[in-house]
Structures are given as C-alpha cells and as structure tokens.
Amino acid sequence: MRKFISVMLVAAMAVTALTGCGSNSSSSSKKDADKYYIGGIGPTTGATAIYGTAVKNGAQIAVDEINAAGGINGKQIEYRFEDDQNDAEKAVNAYNTLKDWGMQMLVGTTTTAPCIAVAGKTASDNVFQITPSASSPDVLSSGNGNVFQVCFTDPNQGVASAQYIAENKLPTKIGIIYDSSDVYSSGIEEKFEAEAKTQGLNIVSKAAFTADSKTDFGTQLQKAKDAGADLLFLPIYYQEASIILKQADTMGYKPKFFGVDGMDGILTVENFDTKLAEDVMLLTPFAADAKNKSVQNFVKTYKEKYKDTPNQFAADSYDAVYALKAAIEESKATTDMSASDMCDALKGAMTKIKMQGLTGGEDGLTWNESGEVTKSPKAVIIKNGAYKAM
C-alpha cells in the first residue's frame, strides 16, 4: 500500500513538473512580434481588489477601442494583466512574469507600496512604466525618469483637499484620522496639515491607527467628537472608512466626511449600508455622471461590459493607455524595439504630449520630466448611493 502511494506521488510530481515546462515555454516566446505588448499589474483579489479590477477593466476598454480603430501606427496591442494582491513581493513576481511574456510597457502597478517595489525593478531594467493610481512621490524617486503617474501625487491630494475645504467654506474645525503605517495615508496627511495651516483651517484633533489596529476607531472618533470637529478628513482606504462611518453613526457623531481617492470604492463594499455614506465628499479627478461626451461613452461601455459603474481608477487606467498611444505616436516607437529602447523613446515623448482624457478636465493632462501629472482636481459628493459632481 505504502509503495503504491509513493509511486502515485512520484507520478504526480512528474506530471506537474512536465506541465510546468510546457506552459513556461509557450508563455515566454512571443507569438507575434508585430504588436505592442502592454502589461498591467494590480490587486484583483484581496482587500483592495476593487482598485485592481477597475484598473484592469479600464485599460482593457482603451485597448479594445484602440485595436478596433486600427491600433497604434497601424499595429495592434497585446494586453495582459497580472494580480498582485496589493503585496510588494507578489507585484515583483507579476512583473517578472510579464517580462517573460514580452512586455514592452507597463500600465501599473495600481497601489502605492507594490508600485514602489516594481518601480525599483523597472528603473534598473529601464522599462517604461505609467501608473494609473499609485500616488506616492516615492514611486517617481528612482531617478531614471522612466515612471509616470496619471493620478495626483499624495502631496497634491493633501494640498488640494485643504484648498478645496477652505475655498468652498466647508466647516473649519477639522479632525483627521489616518493610517500611520501606510505611506499613502501618512503622506497625504502631512501635506494636508501643512496646507491647512496656511489656509487658516483649524485642525482640532489628529489621531492615527496602524495596520494592526484598523478594526476599531471608537477611540479616535471619540477624540474628534470631544474636540468638536465638524469635518473629519479621512486620507485612508475605503475599507477602514466604511468602519469609521458605521461607528460614527452608532456613536451619534455626525460631522462632514471628506476623503481622497482612497475613499473611492466605498459604495461597493459587500453588505455595506450605502446610506451611511450619504453626503460624504471625496476628491477625485473623475465623476461618472459628468456631461462630457467621452466620459459618457466610457461609462456606457464599462457598464455594458462589466455591469458596474466605473470609478476614477478605471478612468485613470483608460487615460494611461491613451497616454501610451500618444507617446508612441509622438516618438514613432516601433513594435520591434526592445523594452529598453522603447523606454528611452517614450521618456522623451511623455513630456511633449498633451491630452484631454477622461480625467483631464478643462486644462487637459501634461507631464513633467519627473513623471508628475498636471491636472485639476474635482470633488464629488455621494447622493443616493451615487457620485454627484460638486
């Protein structure tokens, strides 16, 4: 009996080893060299799956549109997306998988911490990278100039939030709850606080939490309430924000809530009572109900294909693919270029292009040499379970 089992195990191992070889060899060799190979990375499972899924789908729509309209310079795009579960190590693995596949340009990664890890790799490999949504300035700090952002950087979000609150005469007694163990959250918080001072806003309470204590915010809320904060600034992701909204409601504490792009997704948390998010404001470059024609088309296609309303991550990702298209056309980069040559060509072209995009607003999107984007922020407010432009 024991012998039989060991024979079976050996056989099973042999089979898995062989299948492993088979799939590797087929994925590493390019089938068609006459195409542009674009890779994407982001969390499609795990706690931040909403972002990765939106980025994946937004880019897919752009790729399908471009391919249907004849491609870039007459050449089609091949697009492949890998899951990283918002984990830096898995993101680097995903990047390596895509490189084996033949990726020439990367649209990603989606979230900040994995993006910093992957940006280190793309800098040393000289691979062109445009991230739709990783907003920390650290993403751009490699010094190689190969990484570009479509979203605002964290400092910009913090500064823009403070300006927005001041300019629109929102309550000026402000409480902040942020995640001190996350670069995204603490980065925004720092800049917000600095800008709030110059804008004459009064920060009455500031409380942090960490990754290990992100299920109970009773204490932080109590502090804000005692300090008399009328507006709670939440530069955090939507998961924690959903708990904060619920606990504040239980406490009978009703300040105005103001979030940044991490708040985007709050309406899609499974089993979350969206009534609690009524009147929550957030800073985002994209509102699905905008009158703009291209936005309406995008929203329509997205709804038909994925049965969901796109958020700003989908829109940023869509813009990222079109930015690549514009840069390829500007630089006349060809499909037979290596990833490194492609990167050198696109780097120069990115600072020359200007595009409207879905998230460009009135002034459009432009990039500087360090990879930062210039665009105007918009705020939306949640009414009846949907975003309304303010």
Added chain:
Amino acid sequence: MSFISYLINGVSLGSIYAIIALGYTMVYGIAKMLNFAHGDVIMIGCYIVFVLMGSFHLNSTVSIIAAVIGCTVLGVVIEKIAYKPLRKASPLAVLITAIGVSYFLQNFALILFGADTKSFTSVVSIPTIKLAGGDLTISGVTIATVISCIIIMAALMIFIKKSKSGQAMLAVSEDKDAAQLMGVNVNKTISLTFAIGSGLAAIAGVLLCSAYPTLSPYTGAMPGIKAFTAAVFGGIGSIPGALIGGILLGVIEILGRAYISSQLSDAIVFAVLIIVLLVKPTGLLGKQVQEKV
C-alpha cells in the same frame, strides 16, 4: 465624560477578549495544550452568521444558534482529527499542529469566501442609549457584549461547580491519570471542553464583528492572540482569571490608545503583560503548581 466613554468601550472590548480567553484557558487547564486555532474558530462562526443572514435571510437568533452549533462541531472535529492522535506526543508537536490548524482554517476561508473584507451587519437590535445630553453614548452592542459576558461566566462557573461533567473537568485538570482511575472518561471530558470553548467562540465572534463591523479570513487572528494574552495575564487555566485578564486588557488597550498613543496601543498591552509575568509568573490568579516528579 470622555473618560467614562473610553472606559465603557474598554470593558466592552475586554468582555469579548474574556469570552475568547475562556476557550484558551479551559482547553489549557484540561488538555494542557494551547489551541492556537481558537481565534480562527471565531472567524468561521462569523462567516456562518454572515452567510445565513446575508444569503439565506434567516433572522439573527437562528443564525447565531446555527453558528454556535457549527463551531461546536468544528471544535470537536478539530480535537478528534488533529489533537487526539497526539495526546501522548510532546507539547511542542501539539503546539505546531495547532498553528497548522489555524493556517488551515484561514486559508480554507480564503478559498471559500475570498479575501475581500465584508461589512458585517450588527446582530444586536438594542438601541443606542444616550446619557448626559448626548455626550455619552452607549451602543446596543456594548450592552449586549457585557451582559453576555456576565451570563456566560456565571453559567460556566455553575456548570463546573454543580454538574457531574463539570466536576469531571475539574478532576481531569487536577490529575488526568488519577481521574481516569476514578472512572472519569477523559476523552469525553476533553471533547466536551473543546465543544464548550468553540461554542463560546462563536458567540464571541458574533459580538466582535457586531462591534467592529468587518469580516475577513484574518478577523480572528489578532483578537485570538490578544485573548490568549488575556488568559496568560489572568492566569492560564483559571476561569475567573480569564474574565479579569480580558477586561483589564481591554481597558488598558483603549485607555492607552486614548491617552498615550493610538499607534502604540498594542505595544502597551504587551508591555503590561511582560511586567505582570515578571512580577507574578503564573498570572494574576494563576496557581503555583509544584512540578510532580
């Protein structure tokens, strides 16, 4: 006024730790093992309630009863499959097995329910009480948690003091071999301990997720470790110790977060544990047991 509010939150959190700590302390007292999978039994209980209420639209009472039954069965099955064959093995082997079971349950939930965090609807329908003109609010969950904790503690003490099975538990915890010679069915008693501990875990889990409305496959991990700390703090093996340890731990955690640093609350909790163990190695109510030779 906010101090009272923090104190109430602390007692509420501590009551949950205490109910979880009961599971650790009873199993340790009787089987002399640390059941590190206990925290994950809590998580499974929450998922049972979440699925029954969300997908099958059962009412909360039925769902909670189902979760208690489900967790009780789970606890007994884990004991039979994973721990019973190792009864004569070294404590280290049992400990590693417990950690293995813990990972198994987490990954099982990960496959079954996905990694996405779910928003848990509170099962408690007691309205929030507002005192002192709205300055002090006590949520229904807080009231339910503290009351449940008191009832469970009292019931468990009576059960152990008065019932035959409870007496058998005491006997096994004192001396397993002697109890067996006196006609106590040791295996049955250990199974019963696991059953009670796991059933209580389901209740603790539902209260935990009602107070902090989020559910993921790792929901039980951190509260499990904190409750284990509470059990050691109060004196592992002692039921009143679990209660005192749990509540003190909850209060220290919340007050530490409020007045010292919201980022260092966990560090403060564990620092207090280290100090207590340095001064009194058996925990607050632990008995000094002479090593039998």
